[in-house]
Amino acid sequence: MITDTISHLKKEYDVVVVGGGPAGMAAALGARQAGADRILIADREKEAGGILLQCIHPGFGLQHFKEELTGPEYAQRFLEQVLETDIDIVSDAYILDISADKQVKLMSGSQGVHVLSTKAAVLAMGARERTRGAIRTPGTRASGVLTAGLAQKFVNMIGYLPGYRAVILGSGDIGLIMARRLTLEGVEVAGVFEIMPHANGLNRNIVQCLHDFDIPLHLSTTVADIHGRDRVEKVTVAPVDENFTPNLEQSWDIPCDTLLLSIGLIPENELSRQLKLQIDPVTSGPVVNSMMETSMDGVFACGNVVHIHDLVDFVSQEAFLAGSNAGAYVTEQRPPGDNIRLIPGENVRYCVPHTISTDREHTVYMRVKRPMEQSVLRLGDVYEKKLRFVLPAEMVNLKVRPRFLENFHGDTLRVDVVPFED
Secondary structure (H helix, E strand, C coil): CEECCHHHCCCEEEEEEECCCHHHHHHHHHHHHCCCCCEEEECCCCCCCHHHHHCCCEEECCCCCCCCEEHHHHHHHHHHHHHHCCCEEECCEEEEEECCCCEEEEEECCCEEEEEEEEEEEECCCEEECCHHHHCCCCCCCECEEEHHHHHHHHHHHCCCCCCEEEEECCCHHHHHHHHHHHHCCCEEEEEECCCCCCCCCHHHHHHHHHHHCCCEECCEEEEEEECCCECCEEEEEEECCCCCECHHHCEEEECCEEEECCCEEECCHHHHHCCCCECCCCCCECCCCCCECCCCCEEECHHHCCCCCCHHHHHHHHHHHHHHHHHHHCCCCCCCCCEEEEECCCEEEEECCEECCCCCEEEEEEECCCEEEEEEEECCCEEEEEEEECCCCCEEEEECHHHHCCCCCCEEEEEEEECCC
C-alpha cells in the first residue's frame, strides 16, 4: 500500500524502514523474506525511489539485474517487488525520532505527528552533498553556484538549465555525469577541476563523460576565487601544492556563469546522531557489525547512511542483508554475534562492517587512501588476494569465507593493501 495519509497506518509494525530509496526498498524486501510480517517504508519525498529518480542515465543494474538500466527503471523494478509483497509505504512523511523502546515519531506536513511502535528499525536515509561552505571557497556570494546533484534535478526533472557556460569543481561521479549531460543540452563546460592528484569518480565515467566529449580534467587544481555581483561572471583557478595550498602566481581566470560543486557526499545521519549511535569518524556513518546492526539494539543501517557507495547494486546487496537481519531479529532467529574486529591498516581508510564472525561468510567493503598498481590485499596473516590496481574512487570488495578463519584465534584482524612483490 502506498499512501501519504499517516492516519491510515497500523499502530504496530515489525520493521520500520527510514527512507524509500534503493536501500530502503531492498531492506524492506530482505525483512519480508526473513519472516517479518508488518513492514513500513517511510519516505520524506513525494514518491519512493530516492536519488534514482533524477539519474536518467544508464549504467544501473549490471550487477543485480545483469542488464543495463537507467535510475528510474532500477527504482521501478524494486518498487514493483515491494508492492507485490504488501509492504506499506508512506510518502511525504518524516521520521523525527525513534525512542529506546522503539516508539517511532512520524511527522507529515499535512497531518501532523503520528506515533507508532516497531520491533526493529532500518536506517536507509542515503547521503547529502557537500556544499560550498564545507570547503570555504573565497569569493562573492553571487547566484550560479550550486551542487552538481541540484543541477541534475533541475535539468532532468524540472527542465531548467543552470546556465550557459559552466565550470565544475570536483571530479565526483555526479559532477562527471553532469559534465556530459550539460554538454548534450548545449551548455559549454569549460573544464573539471580536482584538488586531488587523482580523480574521485569511477574510471568508466571519466572515459564516457569527459574523454568522449573532449572535456578537460585538471588534477591538483582548484577554484581559488569566485567573481561576480548578482551572477557568477568568472572564476579563478590555480594549481595546488602538496599541502593543497593554491599557487596564485600560476592562477588564471575562466569566464563562466555557473559553478557546479561535485566535492563529495556526506552520509545523512541527523537521526543517527539523535539516537546517539556510535559514529565512525572516517565514514561519518554508524558503526555496524556483520549483520548491519548499529550500537543500538534492534536498529540496523545500510546504504549511503553507513558509507558512500560507487554503485547502487552494492547498496541493494548491503540493504537486503540489513533488512534480512532486522527480520531475523524480529523473529528471534538471528545468528550469534561477531568475535573479530577489523582494523584498517596500510593504505586502507575504513572497513565496513566493522566486526565479523568466524561462523559466516561476509562481504567486507573498503576504500584505499591512494592509487596503487599491482597490489596485495591482506587480511591479517590468514588470507591475501592480488589486485591489478586500486583507486580511492573505487570501492574494494572482499568475500571473507569461514575457511579463511579456521585457524585464527585472535579478536582483531588488520586489513592492508600493500605493493605486490615477486
